[in-house]
Amino acid sequence: MDPYEIEDTTDWPGSPTPLDTCRHQLRMYENEFDELNLQLRQAREKIFKLVEMHAKAIQERDEAMANLRSRSGEAANLRKELYDLEISERFYQREAQKLREILDGLVAQPKTVL
Template sequence: MNSYEIEDTSDWLGSPTELETCQQYMLMLENEVQELTLQLRKAREDIFGLVQMNGQLSNEKSKLKIELGTANTQIERLHTKTSEMDIQVRSLLLIKDQRDHLLRQMGIHNDIKTSEHHPST
């Protein structure tokens, strides 16, 4: 095929020139850069929000840790107090059992039971 037989289509209607094609490609790249810039801005805002949330959660965690320590201290104190009271109750029950045993030996157990149920006024 000879070069004079190749049809030159550059001047056809509707076919973009090389400059027009480059300009169109440049516009597409500009639009893409603008979209990526918007996405980047949104991502930065999201990151900033997450950093703020993380700071708030860290503060709240610290406060709750202190409250937990205080609650654990109070629980330990109450546990100790309960143990002491349990020892006292056991001692009183032992004394009561000894008293009941002595009263039974003395034969006056029924009189005491009656007066316990009906205290004198």
């Protein structure tokens, strides 16, 4: 027996023929192809959902930023109004102090003895 013929099993009973081996390999490739197509379809669906979620998040962010800008403008107006009121308060306190000093000069202070 030639040493190269040791691995030749074509004449053994129950051994698959080269055509059977090719068919089996083809079925394995088809199954793998179907599985990969399914995974690809699922991945595309997930990506589509993520893109929708991203678009919604962008829209919500833009609305929040617009709201923030509006509130920021209102806060600036309120800070200016508060500043103006504080200035007015100091002015009126000085005027009240001047009037008290004038009034104290006109009215004699009662002297009480204890």
